[in-house]
Amino acid sequence: MTVQTMNKPKSTSSFVEEFMAKVKARNGWETEFLQAAQEVVESVALVMDRHPEYAKAKILDRVVEPERVIQFRVPWMDDFGEVHVNRGFRVEFNSAIGPYKGGLRFHPSVNLGILKFLGFEQIFKNALTTLPMGGGKGGSDFDPKGKSDTEVMRFCQSFMTELCRHIGPNTDVPAGDIGVGGREIGFMFGQYKRIRNEFTGVLTGKAINWGGSLIRPEATGYGTVYFAEEMLAVKGKNLKGMTCLASGSGNVAQYLTEKCIELGAKVVTLSDSGGFIHDPDGIDTKKLQWVMDLKNVRRGRINEYVEQFPNATYTPVDPGLDHNPLWNVKADAAFPCATQNEVNAKDAQNLVNNGVQVISEGANMPTLPEGVDIFLDAGIHYGLGKAANAGGVAVSGLEMSQNSLRLGWSREEVDNKLKGIMKAIHRQSYDASKEYGCEGNYVVGANIAGFKKIADTMMDQGLV
Secondary structure, eight states: OOTTTTSSOGGGHHHHHHHHHHHHHHSTTOHHHHHHHHHHHHHHHHHHHHOHHHHHTTHHHHHTSOSEEEEEEEEEEOTTSOEEEEEEEEEEEEOSSSSEEEEEEEOTTOOHHHHHHHHHHHHHHHHHTTSSOEEEEEEESOOOTTOOHHHHHHHHHHHHHHHTTTOBTTTEEEEEOTTOOHHHHHHHHHHHHHHHOOOOOOSSSOOGGGTOOTTTTTHHHHHHHHHHHHHHHTTTOOSTTOEEEEOOOSHHHHHHHHHHHHTTOEEOEEEETTEEEEOTTOOOHHHHHHHHIIIIISOOOGGGHHHHSTTSEEEEOOTTSSSOGGGGSOOSEEEOOSOTTOBOHHHHHHHHHTTOOEEEOSSSSOBOHHHHHHHHHHTOEEEOHHHHTTHHHHHHHHHHHHHHHTOOOOHHHHHHHHHHHHHHHHHHHHHHHHHTTOTTOHHHHHHHHHHHHHHHHHHHHOOO
């Protein structure tokens, strides 16, 4: 059967509707989590048909419920002596194959529903990496933007004072995410070490001098490009000479651009919450270094790009617009790297109409379900986030291994391991899609491959 007809298998539609009705009754307000669950349930319904033992053991019912949800208050004081109180969270979703693993997000939009969506996705993403990591996610509604270093430090120390009792190198190993970079990881690690009096690999994304891994900052962006290359290789193609669109201008978009340049592709767009730049000449190495300084050091806005490089244009994006004009720029490849649900149905149709051949997601669930359907119906190479952007957590897993061994691998060693992991993720996803009658549908393939690994492990470990 074709990818198109296997998008939502009719034979399993009643199972999906009945199961999701139960999930919605329990989690009605958690929009993003329900969206993530729907996608997985639609895919693995095919597996449930073939494995009645999973249904009898209620594996899927157990997978959609977190093993543990932790919520706590985070009081901190700003530079003017005013007290603030934020919420802190950690969702420890599934530990069947290893310690909980997933990032911490500091952003005003953070709530339990978003973290459950991210933690749920992390279960399958981590399973695909071939490394022994469970799924989790956490964070706070704290906004580090506009805060001084000392304010961020006070917040991170208060946050870790509570979180430290719930995590550990063999229990739960958080990393960074939106709003949590090297600065925040450093402050939290220092506080953990101070309270617990132990130097362990409890966080990943650390600086090289104290247990970090080479390639970790680059890993998500590099991996997203490697996955795109693997998808194209199925048809004997590659990214060389292709014009590429990227959203975002943070860590993922920066290193994705770097890898595209290395492979002979041309990235022509970057964005932030205000709008996007379009540089028809392409963002070369010199321009990318300027962007990195702008975003990582000066913490500026992407609209400053056109002042430095006048051949480029900047387009502010109205949040009320029914599409993002960034995705209407003509190109061969697209890499959504900003945030969840940034590509809607109209954006997806614009990408298809403009001849995009491959889409590889650097962000988590950046495409709405209607957009995913359009990509699949068009038969283009579509790499969903839980497969395409797994390079970040993969190298986090390699950082955990290096910490356990008390050694550090070279840049070349880590990059080669990352390439191998992304190849393995592609192979698992492609093979599973073929086995279940929808060859080339990476949505179905990635979800099934990740789920089967988790399901078999849970069966082995009994009713826990």
